[in-house]
Amino acid sequence: MAMTITEKIFARASGHKKVTPGQLVDANIDVVMCHDVTTPPAISMLAERGIDRVFDPEKIVVTPDHFQPPKDVKSAELHKRLDDWAKRHKIKYYYKLGRAGVCHALLPEQGHIRPGEVIVGGDSHTCTYGALAAFSTGIGSTDLAASIATGRLWFRVPASMKFVLNGSLRSGVYSKDVILTVIARIGTDGALYRAMEFVGPALAEMSMEARMTITNMAIEAGAKNGIIGFDDVTKAYLEGRLKGKQDYTVVASDDDAEYAVVEEFDCSTIEPMVALPHLPSGGVAVGDCAGTPMDQAYIGSCTNGRIEDLRVAADILKGKEVKIRTLVVPATPVIWKQASDEGLFDVFYDAGCVISAPTCGACLGGFMGVLAAGEKCISTTNRNFVGRMGSPKSEVYLASPATVAASAVEGKLADPRKYL
């Protein structure tokens, strides 16, 4: 009866004693995440079919974030549709302007993610929440509409791949470098349809924020979900944070659970990484690309816009001036306030950075820092597809906050270790 953590969560959510990879199950959803781009169409689809209902107003969490605040009339209309709907259905956890933030940073921070639960969201990076020993995955608007109305959804139970992170990270190397190394090895479809389960001593040493950077990018390897087992770090993170229901069920993979693949990594040999355009799998050691001139540096997003990320960037930027336009985008209002209180904004201001309100903004080429043709951006975000941050003739390079900050100082790709 051995099962992985992902299989156990599906078994519980679908009322089975055991599930196996490939099995179709109808699972109960514990939390549905809604934002301003994919939820308005879901609302309209339901309305067109006369299904104007939500399965549970306390299990739907709403935050506009992609075009937040609205960047133009059309996006303002999307926000208005979301706002009208959230109010009409008395959605309990609706984070409006001033409290709204980048969804995948906001939901764990605000205590909406519990271990052992099933979370879906209308955004591919919903896989982030797996860092808290939960199953979470991104869905489209139709699935979102179905989840909102019924609280249930069909799933095919994914086979699991185990990623063993051995050793300890060296100074100047972060969890972003680890996940870029993993994706460089297996490719952007290396985990297609599968669960990526991360274990190992290097992971045990990571903070919850660092772990979320890893699970955030599971989708960049094509995975259905990324997941990390429960431990003391998880427990400490959840302490006093949960909204609503305070109890949760800890599930763990059995020792004899079956994995489609086991991949081992020696994290003590990982270098600061840069994913070259135009795929997240294009990771190389920074030494192999240092010196490439950049036009913009971007520090933020659901991947690396949390307080620890901003602290790392500030440590490098302290007392220096950036050579290229540099955007700092705290992912949530709480992070923004904390960065302000800690004096990080003084560092960023003195260095010549722009400090933005929380938004997904330029990560997806929306607004607040999009790129012109021919421009290159070094970014802490998760995607470097063609045109991702603006012109289809621009280029995006992905790296850790430390590497992005060092590159901002030099105006070209740079190794952060010389600034530590």
Next chain:
Amino acid sequence: MATAHVYKRDHVNTDEIIPARYLNTDAEAELATHCLEDLDVNFVKKVRPGDVVVAGDDFGCGSSREHAVWAIRGAKVQTVIARSFARIFYRNAIDCGFYLIESAEAVDKIADGDEVEIDYDAGVITDKTNGRTITFQPLPDFALEIIAAGGLLDKIAAELKS
């Protein structure tokens, strides 16, 4: 007659299918005017109703935006044939009642501009230009049920009413 628009590349992603600069709307007709714009800026000028798109591995990777399916459907493309599909795109298409064909053979045998005919029930693609026939595995029954109902929400709406 359906013309094949062949892009042999792998990892054609959702940002290329419908760039985020157009995500401030969910109007299908408007999205359709930008379909595949960052992959081939001339695609919308070339495509005719009923045409097919052919591509390599991992088609539709990236964002969960169903707008990618709507843009393709809105451009009146009848199906996408790919060596493989990214998970969320594949699921979104089924949920929308939009049939996708996974076939490595088709990607190898169909050339850009070829005229093709597809028998979905039999799982056969006929390339009228080169005379070859290609068999494919039709979608599994649960997906066909969703497509037959007109999409997942129509299926759910019918179940809720009954």
